[in-house]
Amino acid sequence: MTRFSTELVTWVARQILPHEPALRRWLRTAFPGVDVDDVVQESYCRLAALPDFRRVDDPRRYLFQTARNVVLTELRRARVVRIDAVGSSADLEHALAADDLSPERIVAGRGLLSKVEQLLADLPERSRTIFHLRKVEGMSQRDIAGRLGVTETIVENDLARGLRVILNGLSADDRADLSSRSVRSRNARPSGRR
Numbered sequence: 001m002t003r004f005s006t007e008l009v010t011w012v013a014r015q016i017l018p019h020e021p022a023l024r025r026w027l028r029t030a031f032p033g034v035d036v037d038d039v040v041q042e043s044y045c046r047l048a049a050l051p052d053f054r055r056v057d058d059p060r061r062y063l064f065q066t067a068r069n070v071v072l073t074e075l076r077r078a079r080v081v082r083i084d085a086v087g088s089s090a091d092l093e094h095a096l097a098a099d100d101l102s103p104e105r106i107v108a109g110r111g112l113l114s115k116v117e118q119l120l121a122d123l124p125e126r127s128r129t130i131f132h133l134r135k136v137e138g139m140s141q142r143d144i145a146g147r148l149g150v151t152e153t154i155v156e157n158d159l160a161r162g163l164r165v166i167l168n169g170l171s172a173d174d175r176a177d178l179s180s181r182s183v184r185s186r187n188a189r190p191s192g193r194r
Contacts, residue, residue, distance in 0.1 A: 007053075008048065008050075008053055011053050011054075011059075012044070012047060012048075015056075015059035015060075016044075016047060016059055016063050019059075019060045019063055019064075020040065023040065023043075023063060023064060023067055024036050024040065026064065026067075027039055027040075027067060027071070029110060029111075030110075031071050034071055034074070038074075039067050039070050039071055039074075040067065042070045043063060043066045043067045043070055046066050046069075046070070047062075047063070047066060112170075115169070115170060116166060116170075119165060119166045119169040119170075120132075120162075120166065122165070123162050123165060126148070126150075126158060127158040127161060127162045128162070129148070130144055130148070130155055130158045130159055130162070131158070131159060131162040131163075133147070134155070134159055141155045141156060141159075
């Protein structure tokens with residue numbers, strides 16, 4: 001082995017290998033149906049072909065970006081692409097455009113969304129409908145009351161109960177993450193309409 005290859009092997013062992021389990025979890029979640037072993041192997045091949053690995057400032061992010069590029073290349077080459085793989089790719093492209101969204105944050109966000117959806121599914125139908133109309137469609141409490149033929153007090157109470165059920169069903173970390181996401185999304189809104 002040459003000195004350069006020994007350094008590369010040492011760099012991969014210390015800076016890349018520790019992130020492989022997280023990479024595999026992310027790939028399985030972000031790109032269902034993709035052959036994770038193939039993507040990881042191709043990512044390692046691309047890393048081994050780097051002209052100068054010492055220039056990589058953030059090895060973990062570089063690994064995830066490399067794997068993402070491998071998947072996107074495979075998707076482009078495929079003549080028949082599964083619809084769920086295309087959706088994941090589009091979601092990822094959009095999410096990675098924002099500087100503060102790492103692959104891990106995307107996966108965590110999807111996990112949090114899945115928990116919230118399950119908690120919503122467990123609500124009584126009227127509460128679930130009210131919560132959806134208010135929080136997803138942005139309808140006013142007055143409009144929801146008129147649409148469902150109930151009082152605004154019922155709408156308000158069902159919203160409060162639904163929110164309490166959701167918050168009680170989430171861990172403290174999930175609630176903190178949800179809170180920080182809300183702050184970031186409010187700060188990212190254009191100042192015209194709230």
